[in-house]
Amino acid sequence: MIANPATKYAPFAPIALADRQWPSRTITQAPIWLSTDLRDGNQALFEPMNAERKMSLFMELVRIGFKQIEVGFPAASQTDFDFVRRLIEEKRIPDDVTIMVMTQSREDLIARSVEAVQGAPRAIVHLYNATAPAWRRIVFGMSVPQVMDLIRHHVGYLKRLTDAQPATQWTLQYSPETFSATELDVSLQACHTAIETWGAGPGREVIINLPTTVENATANVFADQIEWMHRHLVPRQHIVLSVHPHNDRGTGVAAAEFAMMAGADRVEGCLFGNGERCGNVDIVTLALNLYTQGVHPQLDFSDITAVARVAEECTSIPVHPRHPYAGDLVFTAFSGSHQDAIKKGFAAQDPNGLWEVPYLPIDPADLGRTYDSVIRVNSQSGKGGIAFLLERERGVVMPRRMQVEFSAVVQRQTDASETEINGSEIWALFQQTYLRGTAGSSDAIRYHGHKLDESGQGIELDLSIAGQRQQVRGHGNGPIAATVDALGLPLRVDSYEERATGSGADAQALAIVEAALDGVAGAGFGVGMSHNIVTASIQAVISVANRLQARRQPSHSGAATAATADTTA
């Protein structure tokens, strides 16, 4: 980089449009979309699409709902020419879809393009020439009047050819290539030359397509340019005003949206922003931006993943994992406060109300995405995401204070491993932490079985205490109190919750006990899980007793890691 870029790069001059209207407008309907995936997208690939890929993408574009599709540059390659012929001869173009072909302003290329679309009921011929000062001087070596002559001559030539084939309904699309870098009066003159030569009027519309061939200014400047053209183009009512943004500054979507606010009727772009250099404007993002404002885009992205896979197969360009709406990670929250808010948002969302789940600008279900990957947990995650995964995948609903306790356990694990932890791993950690007593464990107290007396107030527990199997008895107004009594520990139970997890034959009772132990700072939680409610409660008390004792005796090797066997008496 150089010390003073001002010696090498000039800023773009603002447009003198003091009474601009577009900033206070909103977009209330979908534009006419044109997909240029098979032309601008295709010409930007390492390996342009073969006939088979072109056909597969064409069919997908039709399925999505595009009514105008630029199918190629038939004068440039035999593949494109043959593809256009195949579309027409095999009658692949639905009645409500119009194909477009592109050509330079050269007679031989125009003639070949018209030949390519012969027999189509409708066709748009897209004629272009660059108009900006650098291109006039460097590429064409033409003055402004010579550029106008070039346009007049070639639009006239196209008109004569197409007038001779009245069976096809012909539309001219004229693009002053490099429009955004062209003086506005020159662009207007170029467009008016094309419009007048074509003879635009009632029943004979012209599409005027204004590109940021290379995006060169902030999006508001493009909007000013479009509003200026929108006001000056004549006869405006017979002109479809189209825009063709590229994304060199990363603001192609903003440029297209501002342009719609400024008067554009039509937008050209590609799926997922494929196209020359940094891409054409991304039609998926534009369409779904509209959708999230309550405006139907008239394009079907209800299975966005399938669309992405077709685009990837046809272009060999992957969709970025953070691509708006479509990327693999866009419905995934890693950070704790986001996970917490999303969890609360899903719980609070009225199925028939306005969408307001925090951090999710769109309902993933509207795009055929599921909530499965919404929450992921790593060292940046908090209790919300962990609780969400345990609840969704295991039916375990933790009380809030337990969420705080268990998230610290998960945090230690993710800090140590420096990786994400998935739902199964969280469940394994939960079992290891709370559901104690599996064979081989060296927990201080292990449960083997119990007997209740007839009143239900007395209990006999079959336990291993410090490795010694023994029977202990206790009394209380229920199994929890009786178990505490039988253990003979200074244990105070602060809360108890029980709920069913699973259903039918799989249903298990999950008991959660919060308790404190004299001499141990703070309370802790214990969990029991069993088909038998009493067993689950006893296990939960033993679980919390073991966990609290382990805190008091950190040197006791097994106390913090064991689990209980589920043998009911």
Ligand SMILES: CC(=O)SCCNC(=O)CCNC(=O)[C@H](O)C(C)(C)COP(=O)(O)OP(=O)(O)OC[C@H]1O[C@@H](n2cnc3c(N)ncnc32)[C@H](O)[C@@H]1OP(=O)(O)O
């Ligand atoms: C911004 C865009 O995306 S525009 C579309 C760009 N897409 C493509 O170019 C893909 C297909 N193109 C091709 O296959 C070839 O360029 C062809 C077949 C069209 C033309 O090939 P060639 O005749 O070999 O010309 P070449 O590719 O070198 O193009 C440059 C020539 O075209 C002229 N030219 C460029 N654009 C235009 C235009 N729109 N109208 C008339 N002439 C043009 C240039 O001035 C230059 O002329 P010169 O040779 O007299 O100096």
Ligand SMILES: CC(C)C(=O)C(=O)O
């Ligand atoms: C509209 C055509 C000429 C184009 O692809 C561009 O200018 O980017």
Ligand SMILES: [Mg+2]
């Ligand atoms: Mg382009």
